[in-house]
Amino acid sequence: MSDDSATIAPTRLDSESGRWVRQLRAGHPRHDETVAELRELLVRVAVHELGRRRLQLGSIAGPEFDDLAQQAADDALISIIAKLDGFRGLSRFTTWAYKFVIFEVSGKVARHAWQRHPPSAEELSWERLPDAMAPRPGDRAEQREQLDALADGIAALSERQREVFVAIALNDVPIDVLAVQLHSNRNAIYKNLFDARRRLRAHLAAAGHPVTEQDAPRG
Amino acid sequence: MSEHRPDLDKLLAATDGDAGCTAGEGVLDAYVELELAGKNPAHVYPGTAIHLRACPGCRADHDGLLEAARRFGGRAR
Numbered sequence: 001m002s003d004d005s006a007t008i009a010p011t012r013l014d015s016e017s018g019r020w021v022r023q024l025r026a027g028h029p030r031h032d033e034t035v036a037e038l039r040e041l042l043v044r045v046a047v048h049e050l051g052r053r054r055l056q057l058g059s060i061a062g063p064e065f066d067d068l069a070q071q072a073a074d075d076a077l078i079s080i081i082a083k084l085d086g087f088r089g090l091s092r093f094t095t096w097a098y099k100f101v102i103f104e105v106s107g108k109v110a111r112h113a114w115q116r117h118p119p120s121a122e123e124l125s126w127e128r129l130p131d132a133m134a135p136r137p138g139d140r141a142e143q144r145e146q147l148d149a150l151a152d153g154i155a156a157l158s159e160r161q162r163e164v165f166v167a168i169a170l171n172d173v174p175i176d177v178l179a180v181q182l183h184s185n186r187n188a189i190y191k192n193l194f195d196a197r198r199r200l201r202a203h204l205a206a207a208g209h210p211v212t213e214q215d216a217p218r219g
Numbered sequence: 220m221s222e223h224r225p226d227l228d229k230l231l232a233a234t235d236g237d238a239g240c241t242a243g244e245g246v247l248d249a250y251v252e253l254e255l256a257g258k259n260p261a262h263v264y265p266g267t268a269i270h271l272r273a274c275p276g277c278r279a280d281h282d283g284l285l286e287a288a289r290r291f292g293g294r295a296r
Contacts (some may be wrong), residue, residue, distance in 0.1 A: 002264075003245070004245075004246050004265070044291060048286070048287060048290065048291075049283045052283055052286070053283075081292070089223055090246065090248065090249065090252070091249045092250035092252060093294075094288070095251055095252050095255075095288045098291070099244075099248045100250075101287075102283045102284045103244070104282050104291075106279065106283075146227070150227070168275070169231075170230075174275070175275055176276050186274075186276045187239060190240050190274050190276070190277075194237060194273070197232060198229045201229050201233060204231075212228065
């Protein structure tokens with residue numbers, strides 16, 4: 001995998017971003033009110049983002065929902081203040097700051113979703129292709145052979161790759177929920193998924209059934 | 220039984236040059252800022268563009284950040 005961030009140089013801050021950074025530094029006369037203003041913005045972003053991810057939150061509402069938003073904003077604020085020197089001006093300050101609260105919401109929603117509905121054994125285990133993927137009577141012979149080869153390829157993955165691929169790709173388990181379940185993190189789980197997909201593509205190609213862009217969804 | 224079979228090409232999406240989650244997280248704000256300016260961020264951050272097509276977690280974060288930056292902006296008093 002390649003790193004896009006490695007070659008990007010810092011840029012000069014726009015005036016508004018510069019004002020945020022200056023006023024957030026300890027000792028600035030407007031420090032406290034600027035922190036309060038930023039926190040207010042972060043809470044608004046957190047509430048909005050929690051609303052956007054409401055499907056994963058189930059019935060959570062009222063004070064519990066508000067608490068989650070406040071916690072996400074507070075945790076993001078701590079990270080922002082601690083990393084203020086790391087702001088390179090590649091975006092407006094507020095966009096950079098919102099990133100932290102989005103990540104906090106993402107993590108908190110995943111933990112909440114995992115507590116509410118941890119992945120079942122069936123969603124993590126591999127016995128056969130799920131119904132949506134299984135060969136059907138009307139399939140062309142090469143489609144059936146491709147799906148059979150896919151099933152063989154999944155069976156040949158490492159245990160962790162298979163677990164991750166089956167959960168995320170075949171059973172739609174959210175990647176962050178799976179990360180909580182497996183005591184891991186998103187990046188490590190994604191690496192497992194990426195490697196599994198590469199191996200499956202190679203397996204299908206070696207079996208004479210390469211996956212191409214023509215393998216479009218069928219109704 | 221579902222009538223729709225998932226697209227194998229998407230199911231097995233694994234493209235060379237994928238920046239991964241950690242690298243993408245570092246530049247997500249800059250990526251979004253380019254989008255807000257009407258530019259194509261894939262020209263500057265090709266690995267992140269590839270990654271966002273394949274990683275559902277990072278894509279959700281990206282979508283949330285883009286929406287938040289559009290909706291809330293923010294000016295210091």
